[in-house]
Amino acid sequence: xxxxxxxxxxxxxxxxxxxxxxxxxxxxxxxxxxxxxxxxxxxxxxxxxxxxxxxxxxxxxxxxxxxxxxxxxxxxxxxxxxxxxxxxxxxxxxxxxxxxxxxxxxxxxxxxxxxx
Numbered sequence: 001x002x003x004x005x006x007x008x009x010x011x012x013x014x015x016x017x018x019x020x021x022x023x024x025x026x027x028x029x030x031x032x033x034x035x036x037x038x039x040x041x042x043x044x045x046x047x048x049x050x051x052x053x054x055x056x057x058x059x060x061x062x063x064x065x066x067x068x069x070x071x072x073x074x075x076x077x078x079x080x081x082x083x084x085x086x087x088x089x090x091x092x093x094x095x096x097x098x099x100x101x102x103x104x105x106x107x108x109x110x111x112x113x114x115x116x
Contacts (some may be wrong), residue, residue, distance in 0.1 A: 006082040006101070009051055013109075016075045017046035020067055040065045045106070047077065058101055066105030071092055076110070079103035 020043035023033040033042040040063035049056050060079060071077070076102035081104035 003083045003085050003102075006084050007081070009036060012049070012051045012078050014079060015048045015050070016071055016073050016077055017048050020045040020062065020071065023061060035063045038063065038065070043067060045071070047079070060101040060103050062103050062106055066103065068106060068108050070108060071106070075108065077106045078109050080105045080107055 007040055021089055023042040023044050025031045025033040034040060035042060042061050042069055044059050044061050045067075046059050049058050060082070063077075066079075066080075079101075083102050085100045085102065086097070088095060089097075
């Protein structure tokens with residue numbers, strides 16, 4: 001599968017939309033999904049991505065080791081080593097497709113008012 005590094009503009013910003021939730025490897029939610037290299041549990045977090053006057057909600061997978069303390073909705077963060085992986089599958093005769101986002105970690109950012 002192609003992994004594409006996401007290039008961000010210097011004006012790009014991210015804000016936490018939801019708290020991280022565990023990602024599961026099975027539909028019954030009995031087994032945590034883990035990073036293939038480190039074995040760390042994986043979590044999904046919704047971030048609001050803002051750039052050039054537009055905003056989008058992105059679900060991003062992050063290992064537990066990359067989640068800093070203090071994450072809550074509204075907190076500014078910056079994903080580190082953000083990659084996009086396009087995917088497609090046929091389920092019950094219908095094509096589904098999308099983009100899966102993955103970051104190594106999230107860094108807390110100072111709010112704009114404090115940075116000035």
